[in-house]
Amino acid sequence: MPFTLAYGTKVVLPPKTVVVSQRTKSFEEAANKERRCQDLDMLDEKHEAAQLRQALYKSQIENYYNRQVRVKNFKDREWVLRKNESGHTEPLGKLSVTWEGPYKIVEAHKNGAYVLEARDGRAIPRTWNAQSLHHFTLKMRVKGRINASKCIVN
Missing domain, CATH: 1.20.5 (Single alpha-helices involved in coiled-coils or other helix-helix interfaces)
Incomplete structure (x- = not known):
């Protein structure tokens, strides 16, 4: 042991050390x-x-x-965009279009659900929640927030 080598004797510790607290x-x-x-x-x-x-x-x-939470309210005959993820009409990817439309609101329910109509007058089969919709304005098309040529019409 290092102690023995340094001092030449063995260290003997007491068998049990009791620390009283x-x-x-x-x-x-x-x-x-x-x-x-x-x-x-x-x-x-x-x-x-x-x-x-x-x-x-x-x-x-x-x-x-x-x-x-911000409540979105839309009125009848207002134009909206719909999230592409909601309809799953186009495969989602990094460069895919996030909004599709525009659609016209035909009927608004009390619980935030809306019945939509395509530009050609076809009714969209189910109701859509306000969380999946966004106001559509011509400024969006000009600023490049959506690509008019890539807008999907069902």
């Missing part, structure tokens, strides 16, 4: 059992308190989310 000195078996029983009795109340905290947290998150 204040916590081990003040431990009482009977008091500990009594506290464990009290904790078990209070378990239902702790569960209820945790459920109340969780419900409060969820309502706060819901309120925060609802404040961030």
Whole structure:
């Protein structure tokens, strides 16, 4: 051992070193059992308190989310674009068109669903949610946000 090589004797450690702390000195078996029983009795109340905290947290998150959401409202006879992902009419890729249309809104329901009509007067088979629609303006065509030649008409 390095110590033996340096000093020429062996090191002998005591067989057991006991470090006494204040916590081990003040431990009482009977008091500990009594506290464990009290904790078990209070378990239902702790569960209820945790459920109340969780419900409060969820309502706060819901309120925060609802404040961030912007409601889109469209009117009848308004022109809109539809997300290409919604219809899956064209394979999606990095350079694919993200919006297709324009479509005219024929009917607006209360829950944010809209019935669409193509430019040639054909009705689109199902209703569309406002999240999948976007206002269509001529400025979009000029600024290049959509390519008029790539607009898909069903």
